[in-house]
Amino acid sequence: MTSTAFSIHETRPRASTLLIAATAAPAMIATMLVLVFVVFESSGRTLSAIAPANVAEAAGLGLGGETLRRVRMGEDATARLSVRPEIISSSVKSVTALEAAVFARQVELIRMFDRHGSIADPHLRRHLVCLAADLDVRDIVEYLGAADAATCRPGETRAAIVQR
């Protein structure tokens, strides 16, 4: 170690601890928060998130990928399942994934279910058309058959689902 005329430690004033902390701390805290989030999620608990518990909740949240995954894993799109109040509304507690897709106003989901043969039953199809008409989801009404909607009793299908 030799000392020179340009020795930084002799000529350079000490950096202010306050300035150093003020510059580094916010960005470092953000990085740490991201890593804490990663650790929590990796251990199975996602912070500040809503995860669907079944295919109806996935459809109710409008998550096409998760809905398709659950259908492929064997979950039944026509089975009535419990959904939490924050998924659709506090008054809707038990729905099928198909109904949840209508509540979520997701015509793409309805099309996907149709391609998978989940809406082959004409009665089920009419039931969904009536629900879509009650909720005024026009693209789903048009996709499933606007003619059927004319035969629906306004509000009846939605009320029946709410009363479950």
Next chain:
Amino acid sequence: MVNSQRSDAEPISNSQPFSPANRELVPASAAWELGVDAASTRWTLAAYAYGLFAVLGLAYVLLDMPIQVADGYTNMIGLGQRSLLDGVYSEFFQRSYLRPLLWGQQHVVYMLANGRYFEWFRGWHVVQVLLLVVLFIRLLRPRTIADVAALPLGLAILLGMHTFIGTVVEAYPINTYMTILLCTAGAADIALGSPTRWRDLAAVVLFAFAALTVESGLLVWVVFVAAWLTGARGVSRGAIVTLTVLFAGYFVLRFGILDVGSPGLIERSSGYGFRSRDPQELIAMFGANPWRFYGYNVVSSILSVLWSEPRAGVWDLTERVVDHVRFSRPMMVNMVASTLATGVLMRFVWRRRRQWRVRLFERADRIVLIFAAVLVANGALSYGYTKDVMMSPAGVFYALAVTVATGDLIGRTPRGAGVTVVLAMLMAAMSAAWAVRAVAVHVAVRQSGMAVREQWAYLDQWLETQHKSAADPAALALQRQLQDDAIVRHPGKPALTGDWLTWLEGQ
């Protein structure tokens, strides 16, 4: 105390000479370049350790994102149908774009993947981010507590810049923009190092690779020339001449021999004024005289890096001011972050003006001046249309320049208590604003992953709207595999909720 031991520090001969006579002109950091001691080695290691943590967070969300459908799966369909040489050769004869090595890179990773596409392509994206962060830290050479204190801010700027988002939210399968970030940062690392023969060869190879990957790869030449003009001698004069000949040769090849041309106004939408304009509108406005539009794009692109406004050519924040409409939270964050960071940079430029006038450049000066050169050249390359990610190379050098300017600000000036407190508050505000922007990029990548999964879930419907279908059995098999990767094998993470997202979404 200065140690005679050196690691990767450049020799003194590589810097402009300084003497006791001009000592007052020399920043304290000049002495700092003379050597490293044990303490500085510890700070350097701490910097790399922190960089690794920063990469881990981003890697986590990058590995959650599947290969996308448009420009991802659709680009991969042809990769298995031609050999590497055939494919690269045929890419020389495309219209408007000359990007043969982009196809080559995708082909190489595709063949290496041997069916494990998600792992290889997504893994390669993570490796690219890691390499970029390593290059970023290498260029900064943090050796004191002030340098290391500026690094978290620098990495937050690097990862939080709006120009950077496009390099991580798009899984093409290989993100070309990210490749060019590595090439330009790599060029700076070569140019600012100590002169050796291999650097000359590496410079030429790197330029050829970057220029034939995507048009913005030409910025590699700008980095080498700017570094050389500021006294960096990592590459020799002969190499600079060779690079310049190759640079000119690129244009001869593109426009004279191959007649590839360049994209015209009809190619895509672009921002102008307070909103985005579609190609027909642009032709109606500028068809006869596009130079005004080109000039607008160049200036907009440069301002976008410095002030985050305009974005993609659209003056959204300004419009809100004019119309007395409230800013969104992300807009406020962006404005605070960019104004303070550019202010710190301007202060550095002002403080060093006397040294620059007598051509006395240190490493920090070179980094700032390379940024200036890349900013102007990157803006010029964006003449055709404006898009945030097109300015991503300038964004990386902006992060470098602001980091060295911050290190200079916090590391050397003696002040009174009052000034120090005010400065500390400003630095904390800047660091916090950039931290929010960096976290926002993580959220954007996560949400992009969810959006890509939706694309795969509704693939049949998308193919119908595009009037496409995978008739070829190999393409169909690839489609099924990528869809299974996105939906079943690597399912998405839960959607984030909460008011806190309003600070982050739409950055």
